[in-house]
Amino acid sequence: MKRVTINDVALRSGVSKSTVSHVINQTRFVEEQTRLKVLQTIKDLNYRPSSIARSLVSQRTGTAGLLISDVGNPFYHEVILGVEDVALANDYSLFLCNTGYDLDRGMKFIHSLIDRSVDGILFMSSSMNVEMLDEVYRNNIKAVVLDWGGTDVSQLASTITIDFNTGICEAVQHLVSLGHTRIAFAGGPEGLWTANIRTQAFLNAISQCQPAVEGIVIPHGNLRIEGGYKAFDALSNLSPRPQAVIAANDLTALGLMWAARNAGFNLPRDLSIVGLDDIDLASRVTPALTTITLPRFEIGRLAMQELLALIREPEQTKSNHVVETYLTVRESTTAAPITV
Amino acid sequence: MKRVTINDVALRSGVSKSTVSHVINQTRFVEEQTRLKVLQTIKDLNYRPSSIARSLVSQRTGTAGLLISDVGNPFYHEVILGVEDVALANDYSLFLCNTGYDLDRGMKFIHSLIDRSVDGILFMSSSMNVEMLDEVYRNNIKAVVLDWGGTDVSQLASTITIDFNTGICEAVQHLVSLGHTRIAFAGGPEGLWTANIRTQAFLNAISQCQPAVEGIVIPHGNLRIEGGYKAFDALSNLSPRPQAVIAANDLTALGLMWAARNAGFNLPRDLSIVGLDDIDLASRVTPALTTITLPRFEIGRLAMQELLALIREPEQTKSNHVVETYLTVRESTTAAPITV
DNA sequence: TTGAAAGCGCTAACAA
């Protein structure tokens, strides 16, 4: 049960290895008759070239690493699909590297990817650092970094940043058009960059888009459902209570929603809620969640496309893409009660 | 910026390639002094052996394919973590292959994995078929199949099956001990094997564990939240209405829960609900969902361990593992109302 | 129009 090699094909078709190779890769002219014979033999023997051997000579593997904090995070789900979509279409295979928010584990993965000579690495994990990027760069491996809050890495990699301002601005305008004048924002954990950037975008949106509106930040969330419960308590204690709230992510929004209902609220009448992320669940709860959508599938595609560009045109300068967010209106927002 | 090779190390340390190789792999005795010198040079040059070159000679890549229907499916989340856990500990890297329930796409992935000479493949996708398995087998690649409903494949691969009977039996007993005598089961789509096996397990549980209980199957769910809504309607129309329901999966259970609440039910008093899967969300909703737990992390670990065993001991016979499920009691089940 | 041969970076049998 030995592997069929190019030699077997050559021998069986009475030609040399190089002819077989050229037939396969269409890399020089081969007489039609011999070409057909070779092709037939390949079929007969069910021959498939070893990409290992190919990689050794071509110095390219057709593989990339996908460094990600947590596959289970609904945010990444469609991002991964987008990445994979482009990868598959370009005959690239992806190594899954789930850091679990652990830097050491991340470094282990990076080394393993370097050893395996991947052509590129997609950094989609907050649990990365410049050291990793440096090491990757020194090994001449291309990298694309998604929405990282750390120091400037544009010398080492291409980057993709998500612009929360556009979406949050739309959300604020939407709420204002519904008559809301006090809008709360249920933020994430204080130390977390990905959370801070969202809170900041909210404050920007208020001052830039609707300076007349009063924006109230409810801090210390945790970007999970329980955080939404707590945010609801905090919100309830405000006086006067805001009738509209934008959450730092959809899970927080769902937590708010469920806590509000448990407190006897009629939704959306008593409280307009806007999420952020547009996870699967968002459109499937009742009332369906109005939320700020991140085009995640497109982000994934873009990231992989950029990586391929970097790999294929080594001279190409690294780019910094910005992806905009936008509001998706569903049922969880409604007109503010009329104040008499 | 050329890659550092074993030759560079050999030259720089004034020894031969083989000595360097033997130092690295500890595969024959090397005098302490030269050993140290080689080690030092490796550090100085920051040398890392190319696993591509290694694979070419060893005929082993240290890679495996993870064929999965949908990374976003919460069921697979912890399974993946388990797989990865064992993989990383054994210096194995995983190729992510997300079939998206598409057989053609699956076959494309299989071919790509064969070309890349993976040592083994984990089939965790309902969208597979025997043809794939056959092709993999013919290429001398090991395979482990998780919980597949198709024909017997024990000649081609090791298998892991999930035993729903144990968990569902426990659930039925739990409900009976709470005083319930009519128990509904909200099933999945009719054609789907993974759904049928669960319904069947429910019927078995009734007849084997608690034949005195009346079991009512509500068919045609879709294993999603909306399916739970519909199941609630169906359930409401039953007369007398069952006061306890087991759902084919957690999402269905959540749908039931939310529909019941929208209908003004007081939960769990008016309806005891049991889920199946124990997804993350299950413990975080209110009331927290009593559910039948699948030890998913362990399933993942087991699958990868079995694959490694197959790879490392080619003589080993393929095994068929059975993993048991069990009940996790939370808040969504309570005593049946006393019938006067 | 095709073949021979060198070489990608490594391991391991055979020599010394």
Next chain:
DNA sequence: TTGTTAGCGCTTTCAA
């Protein structure tokens, strides 16, 4: 105790 050398399966130059 270590070095020489023949591959692993392929691509690609150079020659014919």
